[in-house]
Amino acid sequence: MPVLTKQRILNASVRLFNKYGIDAVRLQQIAEEIGISVGNLAYHFKTKDAIIESVYEQVLDEFTHIFRQYLQAPELSAFDQQISLYYQFFQNYQFYLAEFFKTNLQQTEQQIQWQRAVNKMLVQLRSWLDFHVQRNIFRPETTRGQYDQVAQSLWMSLVFLPVFYAMRGQLTDERAYKQAVWEHLKPYLTEEGVSEFDLLIMPILA
Known part of the structure; x- marks a missing residue:
């Protein structure tokens, strides 16, 4: 069509x-x-503003679609699929981060909506960690707030890794992006988590 x-x-x-x-x-x-x-x-x-508004609507619709993939299946492979969606999203809309960090005296409505979306993303990542602690895939926190920090680290990797590589003049691909994200999580896996990771994720990253 x-x-x-x-x-x-x-x-x-x-x-x-x-x-x-x-x-x-x-x-x-x-x-x-x-x-x-x-x-x-x-x-x-x-007008150009009408185009920009429609592009922003498309961006937020696609971001919302990624959220809907949350916990569609309990295995780690479901999160790996979500990582792929994030990679494609931030590759497709590279301009969006630059727009968000523009210096304005007053935030635009688009910036406010994006702020809400990324805050929701951070909350979702934290909830995902708790879910897999309950599944005995990740170890319980050893210090209070440990997984808040892990969630923030995950968030920064998912959002900024392509920008980080670009600033260093390095190319990245989906596999390298995924590997970098999973490296944040591997130290917290239980024995059961390592087994599931080796079975479901390693073949994807190899």
Whole structure:
């Protein structure tokens, strides 16, 4: 089924936003990217702001979709699949983090929504750790708040690893991304957890 023009415009906008940043991209560039006239583009989106708003809606919808994968299955492999979704998300929307860290006197509505989303992500990671402590996959905390710190470390890896590699001039792929995330968790595995990890995750990372 062919991609509708409206979605082609959004896809082209994301590509250009990733490459040049939102502020530098003009409607003419977006139209040229998919081979349509500016008039045709304006039929679907009257202004650049309308495109940006629709892109942000798409971003948050996809982020919400990742949340829905939470604990769909109890095994560690379910989280590995979620890591893949995060990797694809942050690869597809590289411009979004840059927009979030712009210096503004007042936060935009998009920044506020993103802030809520990433806070929800952190809470979910903490809840996931508790779930697997109950499954005897992870050891109980040895110090109070230990898994709060682990959740924060996981969050930072999932969100910022691609940026970290890019700043060092290094390429990364999904396998390296996953390995780095799992390295945060391996020290906390029980014997049962190590067995499940070796059985379900190691073949994926090999």
